[in-house]
Amino acid sequence: MRLELRGITKRFGTFTANDQISITVEPGQIHSLLGENGAGKSTLMNVLFGLLTPDEGEILIDGEATKFADSGQAVRRGIGMVHQHFMLVPVFSVAENVVLGFEPTKSLNRVDYKRANEEIRRVSKEFNLEVDPDAIVENLPVGLQQRVEILKALSHDAELLILDEPTAVLTPQEIDALMAIMRSLADAGKSILFITHKLKEVKAVADVITVIRQGKVVGTAQPTDSEAELATMMVGRNVELTVEKSEFTPGEDVFQIRDLVVRDDRGLIAVNKVSLDVRSGEIVALAGVQGNGQTELVEAIVGMRTVESGTITLNGRDVTNESPRKALDNGIGHIPEDRQRDGLVMSMSVADNMVLNTPRRAPFARRGTRNLSAVKENAEQLVQAFDVRTTSVLATADSLSGGNQQKVIVARELSRPLQFLVASQPTRGLDVGSIEYVHRQIVNHRNEGNGALVVSSELDEVLALGDRIAVMFEGRISGIVDPTTSREDIGLLMTGSGAADQ
Amino acid sequence: MTDTASTSPPVDAAGESKPGASRLWSWRPSGKSPVVVALLALLLGLAVGAVVIIVTTPAILDAWRSIFHSWGGILHALKVTFDNVGAAYRAIFTGAIVDPQALWHSITTGQGWDNTLTPISETLTYATPLLIASIGVGIAFQTGIFNIGANGQAVLGGIAGGVIGSMLHMPMVFHLPLTMIAGVVGGMVAGAVPGVLKAYTGAHEVITTIMFNYVIYSFLLFVVLSTPFQQPGQQNDVGRMMDSTAQLPPIFGVGSGLRVNYGIFVAAAVVLFAWWFLDRSSMGFDFRVTGANPSAARASGINAKRVIVFVFLISGGLSGLAGMVQVASTTHFIDGTFLIGNAGIGFTAITVALLGRNRPMGIVWSALLFAALGVGGRSMQAATGIPLDLATVIQSVIVLFVATPVLVKEIFRLRDTSASTLELATKGWNS
Numbered sequence: 066m067r068l069e070l071r072g073i074t075k076r077f078g079t080f081t082a083n084d085q086i087s088i089t090v091e092p093g094q095i096h097s098l099l100g101e102n103g104a105g106k107s108t109l110m111n112v113l114f115g116l117l118t119p120d121e122g123e124i125l126i127d128g129e130a131t132k133f134a135d136s137g138q139a140v141r142r143g144i145g146m147v148h149q150h151f152m153l154v155p156v157f158s159v160a161e162n163v164v165l166g167f168e169p170t171k172s173l174n175r176v177d178y179k180r181a182n183e184e185i186r187r188v189s190k191e192f193n194l195e196v197d198p199d200a201i202v203e204n205l206p207v208g209l210q211q212r213v214e215i216l217k218a219l220s221h222d223a224e225l226l227i228l229d230e231p232t233a234v235l236t237p238q239e240i241d242a243l244m245a246i247m248r249s250l251a252d253a254g255k256s257i258l259f260i261t262h263k264l265k266e267v268k269a270v271a272d273v274i275t276v277i278r279q280g281k282v283v284g285t286a287q288p289t290d291s292e293a294e295l296a297t298m299m300v301g302r303n304v305e306l307t308v309e310k311s312e313f314t315p316g317e318d319v320f321q322i323r324d325l326v327v328r329d330d331r332g333l334i335a336v337n338k339v340s341l342d343v344r345s346g347e348i349v350a351l352a353g354v355q356g357n358g359q360t361e362l363v364e365a366i367v368g369m370r371t372v373e374s375g376t377i378t379l380n381g382r383d384v385t386n387e388s389p390r391k392a393l394d395n396g397i398g399h400i401p402e403d404r405q406r407d408g409l410v411m412s413m414s415v416a417d418n419m420v421l422n423t424p425r426r427a428p429f430a431r432r433g434t435r436n437l438s439a440v441k442e443n444a445e446q447l448v449q450a451f452d453v454r455t456t457s458v459l460a461t462a463d464s465l466s467g468g469n470q471q472k473v474i475v476a477r478e479l480s481r482p483l484q485f486l487v488a489s490q491p492t493r494g495l496d497v498g499s500i501e502y503v504h505r506q507i508v509n510h511r512n513e514g515n516g517a518l519v520v521s522s523e524l525d526e527v528l529a530l531g532d533r534i535a536v537m538f539e540g541r542i543s544g545i546v547d548p549t550t551s552r553e554d555i556g557l558l559m560t561g562s563g564a565a566d567q
Numbered sequence: 568m569t570d571t572a573s574t575s576p577p578v579d580a581a582g583e584s585k586p587g588a589s590r591l592w593s594w595r596p597s598g599k600s601p602v603v604v605a606l607l608a609l610l611l612g613l614a615v616g617a618v619v620i621i622v623t624t625p626a627i628l629d630a631w632r633s634i635f636h637s638w639g640g641i642l643h644a645l646k647v648t649f650d651n652v653g654a655a656y657r658a659i660f661t662g663a664i665v666d667p668q669a670l671w672h673s674i675t676t677g678q679g680w681d682n683t684l685t686p687i688s689e690t691l692t693y694a695t696p697l698l699i700a701s702i703g704v705g706i707a708f709q710t711g712i713f714n715i716g717a718n719g720q721a722v723l724g725g726i727a728g729g730v731i732g733s734m735l736h737m738p739m740v741f742h743l744p745l746t747m748i749a750g751v752v753g754g755m756v757a758g759a760v761p762g763v764l765k766a767y768t769g770a771h772e773v774i775t776t777i778m779f780n781y782v783i784y785s786f787l788l789f790v791v792l793s794t795p796f797q798q799p800g801q802q803n804d805v806g807r808m809m810d811s812t813a814q815l816p817p818i819f820g821v822g823s824g825l826r827v828n829y830g831i832f833v834a835a836a837v838v839l840f841a842w843w844f845l846d847r848s849s850m851g852f853d854f855r856v857t858g859a860n861p862s863a864a865r866a867s868g869i870n871a872k873r874v875i876v877f878v879f880l881i882s883g884g885l886s887g888l889a890g891m892v893q894v895a896s897t898t899h900f901i902d903g904t905f906l907i908g909n910a911g912i913g914f915t916a917i918t919v920a921l922l923g924r925n926r927p928m929g930i931v932w933s934a935l936l937f938a939a940l941g942v943g944g945r946s947m948q949a950a951t952g953i954p955l956d957l958a959t960v961i962q963s964v965i966v967l968f969v970a971t972p973v974l975v976k977e978i979f980r981l982r983d984t985s986a987s988t989l990e991l992a993t994k995g996w997n998s
Binding site: 367368369388389390391392393394399401406407408409410411412413417421422424425430433434435437 | 843847848849850852853855856859860862863865866867868869870
């Protein structure tokens with residue numbers, strides 16, 4: 066399929082999200098759309114997918130002007146989309162989600178689950194995306210949920226596949242596999258529009274690169290261009306791709322986990338006898354593919370999940386199974402994995418979100434009555450100090466871009482007195498500039514002599530931040546290595562196969 | 568199209584239309600304002616009500632049936648239609664707010680003020696307990712809790728107030744506050760049961776509160792038929808009369824005939840409390856965070872069980888107070904039909920809270936509107952023979968349109984028709 070976008074313009078009020086964007090995707094081509102979050106990539110894709118109507122411009126498919134009234138038409142026209150924010154029914158099974166809207170039926174219009182399951186098995190086998198067709202989606206970790214999204218698009222026989230930040234939750238090996246799939250799909254004549262802000266992936270797989278910034282096409286680039294060149298084009302200024310860290314001088318143990326066992330929502334053991342130490346002045350990076358128990362481990366540390374056995378010790382004091390409130394008061398900072406679900410109240414103001422977990426602390430409240438001017442003042446200081454871009458501290462959190470939302474959380478957590486910081490996927494979905502910023506904040510926190518545990522499924526992040534790297538696989542620590550270890554070796558540990566070497 | 572220049576917006580020298588000037592030509596109110604939406608919903612409610620009047624009034628139908636019998640038949644039919652619909656709405660207005668003729672008479676002669684002020688007095692009397700119960704329901708909604716049990720809580724509050732007000736005897740300074748506290752406690756008890764069930768077993772509050780309503784209705788019958796409380800010398804389901812020391816006295820004195828009473832100060836205090844609680848208190852902040860995002864509430868260390876129990880205590884307590892105010896300001900005794908059926912202010916409170924978007928001041932206006940429609944509807948029934956149910960139709964249509972703001976915006980072609988700007992007020996069902 067040959068897709069052409071001509072002069073697409075989309076405005077939201079006075080804000081122009083897409084300004085005269087024109088791109089062409091040839092059949093059999095992997096066209097990469099590179100841009101920071103908030104650059105307008107997702108808006109453009111929603112226009113293409115019929116979820117938004119453009120104010121100007123037209124969409125041509127194989128030379129024919131097309132308008133989609135809804136996403137169903139786009140799907141029938143052969144456009145498949147893997148969204149950045151999952152569009153799944155949480156209470157449905159994997160199979161039900163994949164066939165949703167296109168269910169195979171038996172007599173009397175009953176859904177043919179057997180055929181649905183076979184279809185899933187066939188597609189997952191073909192593309193090496195293994196997932197249990199009977200699992201309920203809401204019980205799956207984020208990583209597996211994304212797999213379901215990819216499966217869903219692939220099972221609808223898409224001619225043009227739009228992948229919106231698809232690799233965020235995959236291991237290096239899985240990313241390689243996905244790249245291979247994308248390549249083989251392209252060789253089979255399918256067109257692929259690959260949206261990302263990850264320079265390595267673009268260089269690895271793209272045939273053509275279009276860079277957009279602030280809603281405009283700023284140019285096209287070649288996969289042979291250097292990462293620094295691409296980054297500069299994308300951000301509009303020079304970017305430091307590595308984080309500068311002071312020399313590693315670990316102190317005493319601040320945080321210890323001993324033989325921790327935690328169950329997931331289905332009652333299965335998710336964290337299996339994990340032991341881990343974090344010293345002051347140290348960042349321990351916990352690598353691993355999503356869904357190997359990291360989420361449950363972090364929830365146990367911050368008091369949101371019951372520990373079955375084992376202990377968690379903070380500064381020599383046993384804090385196992387204390388409530389989230391106690392964990393907060395103990396000085397455990399938490400940057401949650403899903404910021405919109407656990408970190409923010411989107412309908413509330415930036416100022417309220419800045420005190421979300423300390424609303425009763427002086428001077429924000431006295432004897433049960435909140436001091437709104439103190440709350441506002443606090444937010445104004447933090448917005449300044451942490452460079453949060455917002456029109457006002459009274460603007461609601463959902464008016465902020467993803468990067469700025471994350472900065473609100475980082476500001477809130479790092480501005481209160483902490484004993485220990487747990488950051489879970491702290492830069493997921495953020496643009497290069499914000500990643501740089503968040504990393505620097507976490508490193509500063511460490512440089513001041515504090516301990517931190519950073520959980521990430523992005524190898525770049527793990528390598529950039531970790532003073533030591535622990536790798537988690539199927540609920541166990543499969544190895545603890547130095548940051549000098551090669552990507553391949555860490556990748557092997559992430560699949561459990563390198564464990565024997567340790 | 569003949570002269571396009573006259574209809575297009577003025578163009579300035581640069582060739583760009585001025586947004587400010589063009590708005591004068593085609594004024595389109597913003598669909599973002601809930602007040603605009605509510606007022607337009609009222610307009611639609613009255614329009615639908617007019618249709619109902621037309622199709623149910625024999626005089627109007629007869630007039631339309633005979634339009635071909637004489638010249639001017641259509642004009643006659645239109646006149647009959649407007650006369651009837653106009654009379655009905657005039658009756659609602661004069662019955663709920665003020666009769667302009669009576670007002671003029673009172674101003675010029677200084678006489679008959681009682682008569683003139685009766686409609687507004689009745690509306691305020693009716694609005695007072697409704698407002699208190701609606702605030703309770705609204706606070707629950709803001710916390711993501713669907714308190715359908717407000718009526719049962721009000722009944723139990725009324726029972727408690729009725730019992731304490733009639734069975735104990737003491738000076739007013741003690742008796743009235745004690746009776747009010749009894750009402751609050753009664754409501755709290757009725758609210759605590761579904762609250763505790765939800766917090767500790769996860770039982771859905773919609774189911775438990777509905778069921779608990781029936782338990783309380785039966786308890787009401789038991790109480791008013793039981794010997795110590797039954798009105799002496801009565802065989803029927805009538806409770807004892809409250810002591811005058813436990814009643815909310817009329818503001819203008821017992822002799823004036825105006826029923827408007829000190830309950831409105833109680834209601835005003837409740838509104839103030841709700842404003843402080845939701846906007847300023849730490850606990851109210853916990854409530855709102857829980858209502859807006861339960862996951863974030865948990866991660867922020869908010870104890871969900873505690874919030875659930877407390878929201879039921881507060882919501883139930885306010886509903887109970889509403890029931891007590893209802894008894895202490897109007898009938899002064901409870902009977903077996905207390906707040907049952909059409910009189911169920913606890914159910915009306917749900918719609919009033921929704922119409923007021925669960926915010927204290929919004930609820931004040933919507934409670935007054937509902938009270939006015941209820942009181943005015945009765946006058947209309949008396950004056951024109953159109954059944955009181957018309958008022959209910961109008962109320963229901965208003966709520967229907969307020970609950971579907973997109974529809975109102977489409978009908979009136981308001982700017983900004985996106986559904987997202989007016990978030991749904993009811994979140995309780997899915998949480």
